[in-house]
Amino acid sequence: MSTTQVKFYQVGSFAVGNRLLRDDERSVQSDPDRTNALTSGHRACQGCGEALGARYALDAAMRATNDQLIAVNATGCLEVFSTPYPESSWRVAWLHSLFGNAPAVATGVAAALKAKGNTTTRVVAQGGDGATVDIGLGPLSGMFERNDDVLYICYDNEAYMNTGVQRSGATPPAARTATTQAVGANPGNLFGQGKYLPKIAMAHDIPYVATATIADLRDLEAKVERAMSMRGARYLHVLVPCPLGWGSASADTIKIARLATQSGLFPVFEAVNGEVVASSKIRHRVPVDEYLKLQARYSHLFSPQRNDQVIDHLQRIADKNIERYELIISEGE
Amino acid sequence: MFQVRIHGRGGQGVVTAAELLAVAVFDGGKHAQAFPSFGSERTGAPVVAYCRISDHEIRAREPIMEPDVLIIQDASLIKQIDVFAGLQPRGYVIINSAESAEELQLADKIKVPHSLAILPATEIALTHLGRPVPNAVLLGAFSALTGVVPLEAVASAINEKFKPKIAAGNVAAATAAYEYVMNQVATHA
């Protein structure tokens, strides 16, 4: 039987219509009986990337575990906007303890379940970049080293947003924050060697590490589901633009996430036991300018004129990512 | 109340000696409280351990300043620190050494009337145990010199604490020390 390649297009996106997919291939969000783990009524900003990412991630985790899930949350935007006592947006068993201890608390939850002989209930821990990369790094590394059965999801908006947009270990070079102002000889965050958590996670040789963004929500769901099919320590790093902190239009959140991937600044890949096994290829590569231009936290790079030196440096970082993670299919591949 | 102070160096089992003594006392039906003079772990540094023995519950916990018995596991300490400080008149002194009292210059150091036993405990340990650890050995000497704890209780404490092969060696060594001291006492009587 011969086959014909058929291309489906929807203007402005690369999604194929859901109605053509099997039930289990459909987005969790298409299921009217989904958990709605993070339901409406929370106090997130208009266009919040984290609220979107968390809802998709936890709904996917609930489906993957047959609703047998406990979530542990670090202090941060997600926790604050979702549980203004006496209200809570969470429709899953949920615990918030402190800022720096979400991984350790999740370890404790997993240990309790194990001690009780409960092998069905699973554990997800979540926190922002500050909680994950800085203050919680010790406990996170401990969780990795012990291979505790927890999926840790980091929602990375690249600064301490809840406290007013201060710089974190995940803040990219040149970005303006409240503690790396756009003034002086080197405006914005300094160029350092960064603290790239996905690689740190991979260095622990844990079963699964992946990056994702809210621009590709089906990909995010698939990665959560894949992660929940495994046991042991797993890490998911999700880019979630923050309109307030990044100085972008609330309608641009998803677009900006896409430009982050298409420029190469945010590589999307999966790693198993410390080795990269797959990466999402860039479909329409863009220069970093396209990504930076939409965010006021980088406006000092364009005004009064384009700061060639800095932007070129950022471009080189993107180029290096593309090479390292093989994000572009070259001719003949 | 009977107060025992044990001097030695880190790594010689001084703390274990006090613990063994406490267990021996307990096995003999009395109350015992044993504890070390505490410090960070360091081989070779001077170490002190204490053991109080009584027919009644022991409540006080100060370091033993006025010992009734002194056990010196390492004779090189005699020149270094005042191991005999506070020794009670008619107290007991047990020293692990192959030298004599004169050679150790004890007359200058011990100012009160006392009963003395000097024995080559390290050598006895080497003979029966194959290792130069004199702590359990010296408890055999303690039993002989003071009579406060019977040799059987020392043996039972050793058997509780150590694995069978090492315990056997220690019991043999403690017994040898017991007999050595009994002979020494008999000779001086």
Added chain:
Amino acid sequence: MLRQVEGSKAVADAVAACQPEVICAYPISPQTHIVEGLSQLVKDGTLPNCEFINVESEFAAMSVAIGASATGARTYTATASQGLLYMVEAVYNASGLGLPIVMTVANRAIGGPINIWNDHSDSMSQRDSGWLQLYAENNQEAVDLHIQAFRIAEEMSMPVMVCMDGFILTHAYEQVDIPTTDEVKAFLPPFVPRQHLDPAEPVSIGAMVGPESFMEVKYLAHQRMIDSAAKVQEVAKDFEAHFGRKTGGLLRSYRTDGAETIVLALGSIIGTLKDVVDELNLDGKSIGVVGLTSFRPFPYEAVAAALKGAKRVIILEKAFSTGTGGIVTQDVARAIEGMGIKDFTVIAGLGGRPITIASLRNYLTNAMAENVERLTFLDLEIDTVEVEINKERALR
């Protein structure tokens, strides 16, 4: 069963007899032997259905305990000194979330300068945290308090610190009767949490409480702590009924009937004080001891009743508030307000300085004649410190 055993080992065996489900601890002198003992019991199967987590810091230890306890597991940890301070954020979080965690604090001085020896500065620093604090007089009481602690904690939904003097008790070999698992089971029922993380009935624990409700939440915790005094007594009484000995409870009095002077203290020094007080009484002096077991909740009424009739109370403390003086003193003073009893404070044993019978005898003899300052640091090298003080003052 009656055994001659190291304090730490006794505690490990007692905790194991309570069948905790999660143990998570980070090593710090002088608690190490407790944790090692428990690790062995879990690993060799003596303590089954228990997860022993080797955590990477004390902060992680208390955090793991929080997660485990919130999931409905009976949870235990242990620490001291610097470790306790390192986990303080989580210590407050545990009590705020109403989690019945039991923690041994092997009392040790807080640095700087670093000091590994015993005093009470560590647990005293957490007196406002909402944890109960029970202090053991000897290793038998240390054993018994841990067993009582699990029951108190779980029935109150409050965490409990069992404090035992580092080295002095943890590393002392003495006679203890350690109940078996079955004996403990008859006294300590399985843990039924007030609420826990359960996918079948999801709740959100740890919401953000704003100014409109925070005072009420905190007031409830305050009231609960006050109410826990009755629970401490009730559990101690039931313990006596089960095991035949009087340990735990709020406080105990020794030779205080008609005593003109009463010494009040916490922890292992009570034993030494009893011996000193016996000597002094033989000498015709009128002096007794009140040993305080429960520091939090502070038993104001019981202390007032115990000190009634005395002319003066000497509070012996192993910690102090810098620039101020005694800590326990402040609570005692409040308890005896208006009763016409004078109070004197003696700070002793800081950083493990041995407290000798001789120096206690000397101090107390003077104290009975009120021939002491209101605040004394026992056995202080006055000459040395005076030189230093004058030097510093001259420089300023």
